[in-house]
């Protein structure tokens with residue numbers, strides 16, 4: 444969740460490519476593991492790597508077509524971002540509609556908004572409305588009033604004006620393009636009398652009336668429960684090869700280590716061989732759905748999918764209510780109330796952007812302090828009142844260079860495809876993107892959001 448590093452960020456703008464502070468990590472595999480014969484060989488049509496919302500949705504798409512598949516997951520179902528997010532099922536992308544038009548063009552922006560509407564529709568078809576945590580609730584993009592508290596998240600007058608103008612422009616353009624949209628200002632009869640509006644911080648809100656929110660782990664269990672064959676957990680994929688043992692992951696000769704025990708082709712499968720701890724999979728094609736971790740397996744993705752840490756905190760409701768899900772300061776901060784009353788608050792990454800990179804799963808004092816001060820302001824807690832914090836956590840998002848998903852073969856004609864790069868919005872795009880990847884992969888057509896554009 445949150446805005447992407449387009450260079451237009453309000454504070455601490457970062458250039459996306461060539462960030463000096465980010466260390467490079469690639470997965471290495473010991474000789475012992477690489478040369479070990481896996482006890483079990485599986486023959487399937489498609490091997491999916493990663494059991495987040497993207498991988499599991501891809502499996503659902505394949506199952507609907509009676510195509511055989513297996514999902515190999517290095518940890519457990521939804522152990523990545525898919526159970527660590529804020530649970531917004533929100534229309535649109537990291538930026539607001541007018542900015543999306545500036546970045547992508549008018550028709551592509553409208554198609555993207557429709558794509559995310561279709562994502563939610565697809566999740567509804569899978570039964571997400573039956574979950575106790577599912578809420579059909581508007582999400583609102585907030586421009587905040589300028590303040591002088593000195594808190595990192597508090598807009599100055601220039602940014603507050605710009606942010607509001609951007610949302611106003613989005614409202615006009617969305618109406619012109621036939622997208623359902625609402626607008627609220629303080630004092631409007633329709634503005635909810637909830638804690639966020641009572642805070643006095645809101646300048647205006649652009650409303651997506653038909654959005655939803657959910658406990659993402661519950662959603663992932665629902666989706667995985669649809670699969671005829673279970674996710675194979677604790678199976679980190681460390682090699683993808685052709686039938687002769689040549690790596691298909693990259694073509695850098697220097698790192699291309701031959702495999703000591705190439706598997707023979709067999710059973711009509713075997714064009715591709717995928718290696719994990721306890722399984723060797725012979726298959727026709729592979730769909731890598733590892734999102735933020737892409738470059739660990741696919742070194743050539745280092746500049747395509749950047750790992751960006753998102754941090755969150757959870758608060759007991761303590762009498763606070765939120766009638767919508769809120770996305771403030773161009774998505775830099777966000778908060779919503781879960782069906783059980785818990786309030787989750789996330790963001791503040793952009794103010795510490797150089798630090799919030801990489802794969803490390805931990806919370807940090809400066810981001811958490813900023814989140815606390817934001818929560819105090821938006822939920823009406825004074826500085827002396829203790830915040831009823833019940834949890835803190837982090838997750839890693841995969842940011843693409845232009846904020847759009849990346850779908851397609853990892854090299855021309857390769858049987859290995861990638862789907863990911865959701866730039867903090869994968870719960871709102873991943874189901875539909877996975878279906879698009881599967882359809883394009885099986886039919887041989889160019890996918891939407893093709894990797895070839897970058």
Ligand SMILES: Cc1cc2nc3c(=O)[nH]c(=O)nc-3n(C[C@H](O)[C@H](O)[C@H](O)COP(=O)(O)OP(=O)(O)OC[C@H]3O[C@@H](n4cnc5c(N)ncnc54)[C@H](O)[C@@H]3O)c2cc1C
Nearest residue numbers: 493495496497517523525528529531680753838869870871
């Ligand atoms: C704090 C935070 C808040 C967010 N809030 C929202 C939100 O409110 N709404 C929204 O739409 N999006 C949100 N997102 C983004 C969203 O969660 C992600 O875009 C989405 O979950 C990505 O799904 P995925 O399946 O592509 O990746 P992931 O869920 O990360 O799944 C990738 C899987 O691949 C596995 N894997 C990696 N390498 C290997 C390997 N070599 N072998 C086998 N398995 C491997 C990982 O263990 C992981 O389970 C948020 C993200 C964060 C971190």
